[in-house]
Amino acid sequence: MTDTMFRRALTAAVFTLVPATLLAGDITVEDAYARTSGMMAQSGAAFMTIHNAGTEDDRLTGVASEAAARVELHTHIDAGNGVMQMRENEDGFEIPAGGTHALARGGDHVMFMGLTGPWAQGDTVTVTLTFEKAGEMTVEIPVDLERQPQAAGQMKHGHKVSN
Numbered sequence: 178m179t180d181t182m183f184r185r186a187l188t189a190a191v192f193t194l195v196p197a198t199l200l201a202g203d204i205t206v207e208d209a210y211a212r213t214s215g216m217m218a219q220s221g222a223a224f225m226t227i228h229n230a231g232t233e234d235d236r237l238t239g240v241a242s243e244a245a246a247r248v249e250l251h252t253h254i255d256a257g258n259g260v261m262q263m264r265e266n267e268d269g270f271e272i273p274a275g276g277t278h279a280l281a282r283g284g285d286h287v288m289f290m291g292l293t294g295p296w297a298q299g300d301t302v303t304v305t306l307t308f309e310k311a312g313e314m315t316v317e318i319p320v321d322l323e324r325q326p327q328a329a330g331q332m333k334h335g336h337k338v339s340n
Contacts, residue, residue, distance in 0.1 A: 202308075213295075237250065240305065
């Protein structure tokens with residue numbers, strides 16, 4: 178094996194071992210995954226942890242994808258009686274300087290409505306995140322239909338979506 182071939186092989190091996198982290202300016206996205214409730218689902222969601230290594234707050238202000246007719250930033254609100262409802266968050270999500278913001282099941286997330294096709298385990302969904310300061314970041318999000326929620330216990334969720 179030549180020295181050049183060895184270096185290429187070593188570089189490829191290193192990149193396959195490094196967890197997927199995407200970078201735009203001071204913003205990084207880690208541990209992103211998307212899911213639906215099943216092969217016939219018409220909606221899906223994506224979750225991730227967004228880090229801001231910068232000295233100024235930033236804000237996730239928008240999201241776009243060809244994977245669905247509509248893609249929005251959503252949050253959950255308490256509707257009373259232990260029922261949580263999803264709502265679009267038109268203001269987006271603040272990513273504090275030197276901090277993180279988690280998009281997680283049962284909380285803030287990316288919502289896909291009117292899927293353009295089924296999502297299967299191991300597929301990827303291309304999503305463009307738009308930040309107030311960092312600009313646009315395109316993320317290839319793996320579909321993980323097997324991942325279980327990290328929170329202990331399950332909350333009851335209403336699925337009312339407001340316009």
